[in-house]
Amino acid sequence: MTTNPSLRHGGDRVAQALQAHGVPCIYTLCGGHISPILAAAKGLGMRIVDVRDEVTAVFAADAAARLSGRPGVAAVTAGPGITNTITALKNAQLAQSPLLLLGGAAPTALQGRGALQDIDQRPLVEPHVKRFFKIRRVRDLGPAVAEAMEIAQSGVPGPVFIECPVDLLYDEASIRGWYADAGGKGTTLPDRALRWYLNRHVQKMFEGSGDLTPVRSRTVVAPQADGSKVSAAATALAKAERPLFVIGSQAVVQAAQAQALAEAVTKLGVPVYLSGMARGLLGRDHPLQMRHSRRNALRESDCVLLAGVPCDFRLDYGKHVRRNATLIAANRSAKDARLNRRPDIAAIGDAGDFIQALSRQAPAIDAGKRQAWLATLAQRDAAREAEIDTQAAARGEHVNPLAFFRALEQVAGDHAVFVADGGDFVATASYVLHPRGPLTWLDPGAFGTLGVGAGFALGATTTRPDREVWIVFGDGACGYGLVEFDTFVRHGLPVIAVVGNDAGWTQIAREQVKMLHDDVATVLARTDYHAVAAGFGAEGIVVKTMAEAQPALQRARELARQGKAVLVNVWLDKTEFREGSLSM
Ligand SMILES: Cc1ncc(C[n+]2csc(CCOP(=O)(O)OP(=O)(O)O)c2C)c(N)n1
Ligand SMILES: [Mg+2]
Numbered sequence: 167m168t169t170n171p172s173l174r175h176g177g178d179r180v181a182q183a184l185q186a187h188g189v190p191c192i193y194t195l196c197g198g199h200i201s202p203i204l205a206a207a208k209g210l211g212m213r214i215v216d217v218r219d220e221v222t223a224v225f226a227a228d229a230a231a232r233l234s235g236r237p238g239v240a241a242v243t244a245g246p247g248i249t250n251t252i253t254a255l256k257n258a259q260l261a262q263s264p265l266l267l268l269g270g271a272a273p274t275a276l277q278g279r280g281a282l283q284d285i286d287q288r289p290l291v292e293p294h295v296k297r298f299f300k301i302r303r304v305r306d307l308g309p310a311v312a313e314a315m316e317i318a319q320s321g322v323p324g325p326v327f328i329e330c331p332v333d334l335l336y337d338e339a340s341i342r343g344w345y346a347d348a349g350g351k352g353t354t355l356p357d358r359a360l361r362w363y364l365n366r367h368v369q370k371m372f373e374g375s376g377d378l379t380p381v382r383s384r385t386v387v388a389p390q391a392d393g394s395k396v397s398a399a400a401t402a403l404a405k406a407e408r409p410l411f412v413i414g415s416q417a418v419v420q421a422a423q424a425q426a427l428a429e430a431v432t433k434l435g436v437p438v439y440l441s442g443m444a445r446g447l448l449g450r451d452h453p454l455q456m457r458h459s460r461r462n463a464l465r466e467s468d469c470v471l472l473a474g475v476p477c478d479f480r481l482d483y484g485k486h487v488r489r490n491a492t493l494i495a496a497n498r499s500a501k502d503a504r505l506n507r508r509p510d511i512a513a514i515g516d517a518g519d520f521i522q523a524l525s526r527q528a529p530a531i532d533a534g535k536r537q538a539w540l541a542t543l544a545q546r547d548a549a550r551e552a553e554i555d556t557q558a559a560a561r562g563e564h565v566n567p568l569a570f571f572r573a574l575e576q577v578a579g580d581h582a583v584f585v586a587d588g589g590d591f592v593a594t595a596s597y598v599l600h601p602r603g604p605l606t607w608l609d610p611g612a613f614g615t616l617g618v619g620a621g622f623a624l625g626a627t628t629t630r631p632d633r634e635v636w637i638v639f640g641d642g643a644c645g646y647g648l649v650e651f652d653t654f655v656r657h658g659l660p661v662i663a664v665v666g667n668d669a670g671w672t673q674i675a676r677e678q679v680k681m682l683h684d685d686v687a688t689v690l691a692r693t694d695y696h697a698v699a700a701g702f703g704a705e706g707i708v709v710k711t712m713a714e715a716q717p718a719l720q721r722a723r724e725l726a727r728q729g730k731a732v733l734v735n736v737w738l739d740k741t742e743f744r745e746g747s748l749s750m
Pocket of ligand 1: 589591643674
């Protein structure tokens with residue numbers, strides 16, 4: 167049995183376990199409760215990225231997980247540090263993103279006695295995580311990390327929380343000294359009883375902590391659908407004349423498998439719509455990938471495979487899939503596979519692996535049989551692209567968002583990752599921008615959370631420093647994490663943000679004004695967001711006319727290549743492009 171003499175305190179144990187799992191980076195905002203974890207992790211060579219709001223740390227861990235296929239890790243202090251993370255935790259839970267949140271807590275003996283930042287954290291956090299670990303003994307810290315990493319990734323992935331009380335993290339001598347002081351020197355019976363109690367308490371905390379066996383990482387095997395489901399789906403697909411795939415985020419949770427999945431889809435030769443993290447799976451332009459009129463395609467298809475996609479609001483609750491079509495749902499979650507529509511074939515397991523298994527079983531494609539179907543979809547796509555071109559050609563006083571994204575599509579490199587955070591501006595981007603490859607598009611997911619942008623970009627740029635990271639921000643959305651330009655600058659992270667400045671929360675205003683004839687609370691100013699970023703030491707560029715757009719984007723890209731963070735503040739004209747769209 168190997169032992170590790172450097173496990174001086176609980177912080178070391180947590181750090182050693184993280185290192186054993188290959189965790190490259192911890193996102194954090196400091197606090198005395200968690201200092202030993204951060205110092206120990208740094209000592210072991212992990213990167214510590216300190217942010218300006220705890221919610222950013224968890225958004226970053228979420229993005230890191232999505233891009234690496236391994237749980238991202240964030241550490242925050244007790245009480246308000248933890249409450250600040252709740253939105254990001256919930257977002258990760260709904261996006262099924264595996265992450266580990268380490269949270270501080272008041273000393274074990276003082277919990278519930280009015281200690282600093284002491285609240286009952288379980289009821290706040292537990293509903294949003296797969297497991298809430300409440301640690302009471304030093305020796306349990308390392309194994310809890312190993313178990314948490316495994317739970318986060320297994321089955322339906324999601325966040326896991328470990329509560330680490332501060333008195334478990336420091337070295338035994340200091341903690342014994344601290345408890346001895348707390349016990350005082352009184353000689354009365356209650357004084358002596360307190361000392362006896364505290365002494366026994368400390369004894370329990372350190373029980374078994376002489377065991378210095380390092381923690382090892384565990385292998386997590388993806389759940390596999392039944393072979394019979396693969397055969398049934400292969401048969402249905404072979405019979406189908408108008409098959410259709412919709413592939414979503416969950417199908418690419420095994421990030422390392424993304425390329426193999428793309429090849430399997432190509433081999434199957436079925437037209438496909440990609441959503442969430444799966445956007446970009448087939449590269450920039452692939453003949454099988456359709457981008458527009460998904461609703462019509464769903465209505466016409468006679469065999470639909472929903473791979474890692476539930477029939478929620480994003481798929482209009484499944485109502486467009488025709489009743490006599492064969493519906494195949496491949497999903498790690500049995501509940502999601504059956505949400506709002508009962509599939510004919512429910513393949514419960516990893517959706518990406520399911521498609522790969524299908525490509526090994528399905529007979530060779532009869533290209534001729536599907537030619538007409540593919541042509542119909544491709545023609546519709548082309549017609550929509552032509553409409554976008556027409557709308558993009560319209561010129562006004564400032565910048566046409568469609569034309570702007572056509573320009574960004576030209577300028578952004580082959581290794582660009584796009585982070586989407588906003589309303590109409592971002593929805594427009596999702597029609598016009600072509601993600602470059604697998605795992606190059608990050609959006610919040612089903613929770614529809616504004617404010618993910620800075621944290622996601624932080625996770626992306628630290629996980630994939632070889633990538634060019636562009637945040638597509640609404641001006642409303644950018645306000646949440648703008649302060650993180652400070653983080654980008656301090657850590658030398660060359661993130662590029664483009665802010666679609668329409669001086670308002672337009673996605674909301676659009677319907678509110680129409681239905682309630684009031685723009686109350688939806689109006690913003692043409693704020694100088696570029697000057698705010700410059701104030702943090704980043705580069706700020708303002709774009710007020712269409713002619714300035716392309717050169718500004720090129721300049722932003724050059725500055726990022728030199729290691730600078732950049733914010734491009736783009737004054738938008740109004741557009742009708744998003745008229746009529748509403749999500750509920
Ligand atoms: C945390 C959060 N708060 C509020 C909303 C509601 N919401 C959805 S879109 C939107 C407007 C976004 O405005 P902006 O980022 O400027 O993008 P625009 O629609 O103007 O392009 C709002 C407020 C939300 N989705 N998330
Ligand atoms: Mg706006």
